[in-house]
Amino acid sequence: MNVFEENLKTAMIQSEYALVLKKRKTNTQYQQFEREYHQLFDQIRGLLEPEHRGLMLELEDLGNALSCMENDWIYQQGVRDCITLLRKVRLL
Numbered sequence: 001m002n003v004f005e006e007n008l009k010t011a012m013i014q015s016e017y018a019l020v021l022k023k024r025k026t027n028t029q030y031q032q033f034e035r036e037y038h039q040l041f042d043q044i045r046g047l048l049e050p051e052h053r054g055l056m057l058e059l060e061d062l063g064n065a066l067s068c069m070e071n072d073w074i075y076q077q078g079v080r081d082c083i084t085l086l087r088k089v090r091l092l
Helices: 003-026 028-047 054-088
Strands: none
Touching: 003 028, 003 054, 028 054
8 A cells, every 4th residue: 555545544534533423422313322232232241151251342342343344445435436426527
């Protein structure tokens, strides 16, 4: 990856996280889903024997890693699509 691509990716990631942080604070539907998620997670974790509870955290970490990868792919494709559109309408 060249310097421009690295800088572009860094800028995209910073933009993604800024948007997510803002939406977490302001989107009531997100906040409701988050509460339900944590309640269910804690309920399932409580059903496990103490020596197996760490598995839930490992599962959550892997799920988060997969979601992050998918979100990056989607965002990058959106940028490509935007550039393609700008070229088609001769603004770029």
